[in-house]
Amino acid sequence: xxxWRRHGLLGFTICFQGGSPEGYSKEQPWINSAxxxxxxxxxxxxxxxxxxxxxxDELGMVPIVCYFYHAQDEHLADEEAxxxxxxxxxxxxxxRNYRNIILEPVGETKRLFDHEILRSPRVTELVEFVKTIxxxxxxxxxxxxxxxxxxxxxxxxxxxxxxxxxxxxxxDPRRITEMVEQTRRLPG
Numbered sequence: 001x002x003x004w005r006r007h008g009l010l011g012f013t014i015c016f017q018g019g020s021p022e023g024y025s026k027e028q029p030w031i032n033s034a035x036x037x038x039x040x041x042x043x044x045x046x047x048x049x050x051x052x053x054x055x056x057d058e059l060g061m062v063p064i065v066c067y068f069y070h071a072q073d074e075h076l077a078d079e080e081a082x083x084x085x086x087x088x089x090x091x092x093x094x095x096r097n098y099r100n101i102i103l104e105p106v107g108e109t110k111r112l113f114d115h116e117i118l119r120s121p122r123v124t125e126l127v128e129f130v131k132t133i134x135x136x137x138x139x140x141x142x143x144x145x146x147x148x149x150x151x152x153x154x155x156x157x158x159x160x161x162x163x164x165x166x167x168x169x170x171x172d173p174r175r176i177t178e179m180v181e182q183t184r185r186l187p188g
Contacts (some may be wrong), residue, residue, distance in 0.1 A: 016033065053101065065093065110150075165183060
């Protein structure tokens, strides 16, 4: 992380449901999640996450903290477990008084998620829900990202504090600029 910072990187994404240790992989037979099936937090995972977030704070970096990622969300029992995990994760962050983070409750929302609340159009419910979780009048800025090359829905933009765009597999930098301009023109 200090090397990233020396090269000018100010932010990075870190997810409670890790992602693929292989990079991009269609099958993910492993469990890489901070959440138990009922939405409770795994202490071992949270210990590692705390080290990373503390170091980012020391370095003046802003992590984009993601909660749910496809191919891992199926390890949560049901929608109530998703909501419980959202509350538990947000409370955990608030209890540690992090002020250098922004929340991305769902990373790259798409049809691949098992739980409907993690897919558009219902994902706006989760954005609104996470924004109600506060401590001493403070809440985290929250937004949702869509899969590579996709623009967010205007409903998601209206519910979010910011828009996140993924440009992996977008090979022409002009297209990335176009995506930003198109997102800025969305209602909301």
